[in-house]
Amino acid sequence: MSTSGTITISQRLKQFSHFLIGDPQQFSLENRIFNAICAISLFIIAINVPYNYVTGLTVTSLIFALLVPVFSFIYFLSRYRKKVNISIALAVIMINVSFAINYFYSGGIQGASLLSFTLAFFLGMLISPRNQYYWWLALNLFTVLGLIIWEYYYPASVDTVYKTRKDIFADMTPTYIISVGVIFVGTVYLKNAYNKEKQRGEEKTRSLEIMNTEKSKLFSLISHDLRNPLAAIQSYLQLMREIELDPENKTQIETELLYVVNSTQEMLYNILVWSKTQMDGLNVNLTPVDVASAIHPILKINKMAVSKKRISLDTNIDASIKVMADINMLQLIVRNLLGNAAKFTPSGGTIFIKTSRAGNKCLIEVRDSGMGIDLSRQPDIFSLKVRSTFGTDNEKGIGLGLFLCKEYTTAQQGQIWFENNREGGSSFYLELPLAN
Structure with missing residues (x-):
């Protein structure tokens, strides 16, 4: 009874996962990872709206509230329109712009903004195509270092939002926990996906090796088995040239030879059909x-x-x-x-x-x-x-x-x-x- 329940729950979770991030048969690994990160980001952003408002970070709460519809659109664009590259670019740019604005209203270098930028960079690298890596690295470094330098020379531009030590702990602690949690989940998901792809690749390699071995054996047998009928034909022709056969023996040899040739022809036909299938695939x-x-x-x-x-x-x-x-x-x-x-x-x-x-x-x-x-x-x-x-x-x-x-x-x-x-x-x- 419990096993049946477990299977049902597992199947439902799998169906929900496919609904949320896409079916593996229809979506690429990168697309599914991005959809998963979008869904997690939406959840985190939605939670931060009331939390930041309660802790006194009103502007931060407003910024997160504006990010909810933006990320909903980005998720829709990736999950239902399959425009993953555009979605990734919009997500990375919007996150960096939002965090840059929030930097001035969440305590600057003393606040949780640097942790947020670190998390955003990790997620960006996790989901973006390889040819975009250096662009997002440059954007992150340029934005963060620019904000730090600006605050260093213009400290008054950053609001003092932490009135007590309690406020600092209330902001930094959950940000750190969320960052570590997201990095952990993202890394585990990525490693599992990588291991599955690696296992599929190894299975395909083993299958190809077995097929190649079997094909080598097959062609070895073909070359060997074609010798017998050819040798029989050669012997018969040589016999006809050297000896005058009586009609009865001649008829018997010709009948047997025709049988051998027909059998060989059947074998060659099978080989040709199989070879054509290997090259062109099955056309039914x-x-x-x-x-x-x-x-x-x-x-x-x-x-x-x-x-x-x-x-x-x-x-x-x-x-x-x-x-x-x-x-x-x-x-x-x-x-x-x-x-x-x-x-x-x-x-x-x-x-x-x-x-x-x-x-x-x-x-x-x-x-x-x-x-x-x-x-x-x-x-x-x-x-x-x-x-x-x-x-x-x-x-x-x-x-x-x-x-x-x-x-x-x-x-x-x-x-x-x-x-x-x-x-x-x-x-x-x-x-x-x-x-x-």
């Missing part, structure tokens, strides 16, 4: 797609692989189903699922492909009677962690097909998963939204 064109019309050409293409291994291909395709999909992505997914099924199904086995409705979804099932998926490989089956294995007829791939299936399914707002069948083999399921 979702349109109503007739599932039967999309799948039938894939079945024709895979007939050679199936017939060569004497595998039975059974289908149950509902001709009335249409899905919201990218037809090229859908065909690539089905082609890879059928290719994998053919690869890992032994001679005389069966592959079954079925489409059906499941609520407002279309379910495409590709079931085989092959080897099934080893438990050690299951967690990474859809990832780029290459763990390619040989098929039942020594077919070799690079493990890229199922990774593309997962990427393209997600891009089409669908789901893909697999199950090992009790009777042997595995079933892959592709679920996509039905077209209205």
Whole structure:
């Protein structure tokens, strides 16, 4: 019960924080820091209006009262108009001008003005862009040193507002406490924000390192696996030049060679698709797609692989189903699922492909009677962690097909998963939204 309450309070505080300083998804870190400082400054200024009036600093109270609408406008400009650079410049200039005027009515160098200038400089440096640092340093030094020099030569220009020691303590103590409190909160907030950004950067770096390692392994496997079909083609051509083959052997070799070339072509197509995705990103064109019309050409293409291994291909395709999909992505997914099924199904086995409705979804099932998926490989089956294995007829791939299936399914707002069948083999399921 208490945990639920804590979560609710935490969520409410987070929502209030986003309302006050802006959502991290929409506002930059600098913008959010400035919004937070504006909100804190407004609170402090509002409190100082009655406090300074009660302690006898009437002019100071009036100056703070005038700052309330000014800072409200600056906060509005930054929080709701996102004009953070203009807001920062206005805030720093207004603070320095206001404190400079207040200097003469709050005891001068004996009062709390220097502490206020120090706090204002800290906040200005905290929120301002790097190219403005020296401008605000120069403004602060010029203003403060100018006021001190002026008071030194013209002491009568500064009002004596502290009639007793009690008045001095009443002004200096809260100013010091507020200054330290604001500096503490600002520093903690900034360090937390910095640590979060640093952690995000480190996570991105680790992800990039992992991806680069996986890509290096992938390209190493590609270069290795392309040698076999090229060597087979070379051997066949050399054999034809040196020996006169009888028609039966010639037909058998040509059939096997064509199968090898088709498999290699499929692998190269996956590589090209993946490379294009890496360079251009995923471009998805979702349109109503007739599932039967999309799948039938894939079945024709895979007939050679199936017939060569004497595998039975059974289908149950509902001709009335249409899905919201990218037809090229859908065909690539089905082609890879059928290719994998053919690869890992032994001679005389069966592959079954079925489409059906499941609520407002279309379910495409590709079931085989092959080897099934080893438990050690299951967690990474859809990832780029290459763990390619040989098929039942020594077919070799690079493990890229199922990774593309997962990427393209997600891009089409669908789901893909697999199950090992009790009777042997595995079933892959592709679920996509039905077209209205």
